[in-house]
Amino acid sequence: MEIRALDIAGAYEFTPPVFTDERGLFTSPYREEAFHRALGRPLFPVRQVSHNLSANGVLRGVHYTATPPGCAKYVCCQHGTVRDFLVDLRVGSPTFGRYEVTELGGGTGRALYVPVGVGHAFLSTAEVSLVTYLLSAEYQPANELALDPLDPAIGLPVPVTEPAHPPVRSRRDREAPSLDEAADRGLLPAYADCLAAEGLL
Numbered sequence: 001m002e003i004r005a006l007d008i009a010g011a012y013e014f015t016p017p018v019f020t021d022e023r024g025l026f027t028s029p030y031r032e033e034a035f036h037r038a039l040g041r042p043l044f045p046v047r048q049v050s051h052n053l054s055a056n057g058v059l060r061g062v063h064y065t066a067t068p069p070g071c072a073k074y075v076c077c078q079h080g081t082v083r084d085f086l087v088d089l090r091v092g093s094p095t096f097g098r099y100e101v102t103e104l105g106g107g108t109g110r111a112l113y114v115p116v117g118v119g120h121a122f123l124s125t126a127e128v129s130l131v132t133y134l135l136s137a138e139y140q141p142a143n144e145l146a147l148d149p150l151d152p153a154i155g156l157p158v159p160v161t162e163p164a165h166p167p168v169r170s171r172r173d174r175e176a177p178s179l180d181e182a183a184d185r186g187l188l189p190a191y192a193d194c195l196a197a198e199g200l201l
Contacts, residue, residue, distance in 0.1 A: 003015075007098055009094055016109045030076075047136060047137050051133065055127070056128075059149060066144075070116035072197075073136070074113055076111035077132075078130045081104070087121070090190065090191040090194045099156055105126070123159075153180060
């Protein structure tokens with residue numbers, strides 16, 4: 001498995017071998033040995049597995065979890081393709097405000113480790129895309145937060161070339177605050193709290 005440290009502190013990309021034949025393909029997006037080699041520890045205890053189906057042009061995120069309690073994610077696209085975005089929202093992080101763009105799906109088996117406090121978003125670029133998450137915490141609506149992925153201060157390269165056909169978003173995501181608004185309201189997690197939530201302090 002190929003491992004790549006991303007430009008966001010603590011975030012990693014994993015690309016497994018893919019085996020194909022006349023039946024289709026086989027791949028393993030998660031392997032304990034590879035994860036341990038990259039981070040020096042096993043994957044978090046999985047508290048929930050979730051997935052969503054998204055049509056072409058659906059934009060989800062930027063989503064993150066209030067910390068504490070925080071939530072880490074291991075994300076892959078099992079069908080279709082997505083342009084995946086990670087944004088470091090951890091105040092005090094050496095990479096605060098930095099983002100990463102990764103193409104997931106398309107038969108690559110590629111997966112991402114998303115540390116606590118790092119925001120996640122994606123744009124479906126196929127007719128239908130299936131994204132799966134392994135989560136370190138169960139979903140609690142009161143703890144789930146969002147930022148506007150089109151906020152110029154974040155600067156995500158989301159293609160919005162056709163004003164008449166903007167990305168399809170939920171009402172929650174359309175009404176999400178900007179990065180500056182979230183900071184002013186004290187909604188961004190502290191880097192130390194995020195590390196503590198992962199057992200790194």
